[in-house]
Amino acid sequence: MKLVTTPRTEFLRGIATEILHNYGRGRAIVAVDGTEESGRAAFADDLAAVFEERDHPVFRASMRYFQRSRVEQAKFGPETAERDYRHRDDYSALDRVLVGPFRLGGSTGFVTREFDPERDAWIQPTWLTAPPDAILVIDGDFILRPELLGRWSYTVLLDGGAETPADELYRAEVRPSRLASAVIDDTDASHPQRRFFDSC
Structure with missing residues (x-):
């Protein structure tokens, strides 16, 4: 379905073109990082919609649905930013x-x-299948941490948004802006802008 053309849609189409140029064949996973306040989930939803517009099979997931139960988390000690991270x-x-x-x-x-x-409960699994060429767009906190990077084909970091103590710990330890394929300022969601960093 053709999306309404806006500056945001055009920007996302550009990102999608870049991804499909490099990962249009086979299975690819696009990871979207950023704080919850950065509009991360909405950005991932809108990016997936652009792939749908191009009739490229796409699936959405979020790290929020791959958390440990509260009982399991409690085994690692009291609730702190360190435990959360x-x-x-x-x-x-x-x-x-x-x-x-x-x-x-x-x-x-x-x-x-x-x-x-929210319910602190397992979800009855719905098993999906995909064609040979497909993209999975997943968003989540801390998704650019080094032990996860090998899972992703392309990574986006949304820069900005209020940070929790766990976010601050993550940024100080990992410095995700150095690791992302694309760093995007989505503060004005209607006009996202890509940020480039001088490597010198």
Whole structure:
């Protein structure tokens, strides 16, 4: 379906063109990082819509649905920014039911949501399949941390938005702007702008 042309849509089309130029064949995973206040989920939704506009198969997921239960998180100590950053998300589950199966291709099924953090309960799995050429767009906190980078084909960092203490810890330790394929200022959501950094 043709999207209404706006400066935001045109910007996202440019990002999608870049991704499809490099990863248009086979399975690719695009990861969108940034604080919750940065509009990360909406940006990921809108980027996925641009792929849909081009009739390129696309799937959406979010790290918020791959968290550990409250009981599991409590095993790592009291609730702190450190615990939130290091132990909230379940990367083993992410690999087992989403990233691994999606990358395998073929008819292997994958799940885009495993755990509901609001209800603190497991979600009845809905197994999906994808064609040989497909993109998965996933958003989440701390998604550019070094131990996750090998999973993603292309990465976006939304710069800006209020930070939690866990966000501050992440930024100080990882400096994600150095790792992202594209750093984007989405403060004015109607006119996102790409940021470039002098490597010298």
